[in-house]
Amino acid sequence: MSTESLQVELAERSYPIHFSGSHELLKKEVHRLRDMGRSVRVISDARVLDAQPDYLAQAGFKDSEILSLPPGEQSKSVDSFSQALSFLANQACNRDCALFAFGGGVIGDLAGYVAASYLRGIDFYQIPTTLLSMVDSSVGGKTGINLPEGKNLVGAFWQPKAVYIDSTLLQSLPPREFAAGMAEVIKYGMLADAGLLSDLEDYAGLSAASEELPDVVRRCCAIKAQVVADDEKETASSGGRALLNLGHTFAHAIENVAGYGEYLHGEAVAIGLVLATRLSVELGQLHTESVERVESIIASYQLPTRLRDPLPMDQLMLAMQRDKKTRGGKLRFVSMKALGEAITSDGVDPKLVEEIWTQA
Structure with a gap:
């Protein structure tokens, strides 16, 4: 397996994830697109553009081609989606336009959904700038925005043409954001x-x-x-792509009830991973000592293992019922039969879930 790139195998929609020399490869791709007479546009956010003021220019993008949005989860919204579509329409971008996402998970998810929707679908590329987006959200084609009622309730499966991972971009990442990304890294080990x-x-x-x-x-x-290659659109009756949601049913409820931005996504995931471990113990799938081990790993990466303040139980349970991962109105969770081996567990008793929440 090449150290420079890794292929996501999806037949005619396969694409590379570039690791080494990614900035130079990005520059070549921008030039290639321009040589073909195609237009390019970028969606980013103000914080990323401030932290990396020259990165896009050095790759061949012009300032007029970049839409800058406010940083944070609030930009993963219907308003920002509308603003981005108007940005493309006002510049008369047509179907040969290629859209680049330069930012973390919020920007990647938003830009991907914009690309999936504008003129019924244009090409897009991921340039992740956070650890969380590098290891998780930039790969796999899940795009979308949040509604006040819940996270990622609107979106589309829309695979990028390529992902450019440049770990030097992480040098300017605030420590809290880096730690948030480590929650997804820990998740991969656990599942x-x-x-x-x-x-x-x-x-x-x-x-x-x-x-x-x-x-x-x-x-x-x-x-x-x-x-993703095995179960691109999360249609497997058990296991499959759903396993990537380990800890996320809890995490999305935390984000929704606490208010988006109160916890970084990775911080909510960290707490969710502890709760998913507790659930696995209660379901008789894991030994009790697994909880202590998971808490210890999470804490060692400066991540929370518990809620800062209690959240209303009825709102948490309601948020879970609205989550996309319910099946036939019954709660569905990703649990583990061993640390390093996740499974899906359907029809979990809501009373048990409430009991788990009391330990958060």
Whole structure:
């Protein structure tokens, strides 16, 4: 397997994830598109553009081709979606326009949905700038926006043409954002790679400068690429792509009830991973000591293991019922029969879920 790139195998929609020399490859692709007479546009946010003022210009983009949005989860909204569509329409972009997402998960999800919707679908590319988006949201083609009623309730499956992962971009990432990304890294170890989980314990902390980081990012991308290739649109009756949602049914409820932005997505996921472990113990799938091990790993990466303040139980349960992962009105969770091996558990008793929430 090449260290430079990794292929997401989806037949005629397969695409590469570039790791080494990604900035140079991005520059070549922008030039290639222009040589073909195609237009290019970028959706980013103000914080990323401030932190990386020259990155896009050096890759061949012009200022007039970039839409800058406010940073944060609030931009993953109907209003921002409308603003981005108007940005393309006002510049008379046609179907040969290629849209680039330069930012974290919010920008990637939003830009992907804009690309899926504008003129019934235009090409888009991912340039993730956060650890969370590098290991998770930039790969796999899940795009979308939030509604006040819940997270990711509107969206489309729309695969990128390529993903450019440049770990040097993480040097300017605030520590809290880096830690949030580590929650998704830990998730991959818990759902599919016990060896990765053990390695994360041994590292006892990683930073943007850690020499182990590029390998860790690549291992996460390889797991996601395989899962997506096997079950692109999450249609498997059990297991499959749904396993990538480990901890997320809890996490999305936390984000929704606390208010988007109160917890970073990765912080909510970290708490969700602890709760998913507790649920697995209650379902008789894991030994009790697994909870302590998971809490220890999460805490060692400066992530929360519990809620800062209690949240209303009725609202948490309602948010879960609205979650996309329910089946026939019954709660469906991703649990684990071993750390490193996730499964889907259907029809979990709501009373048990309430009991789990009391431990958050």
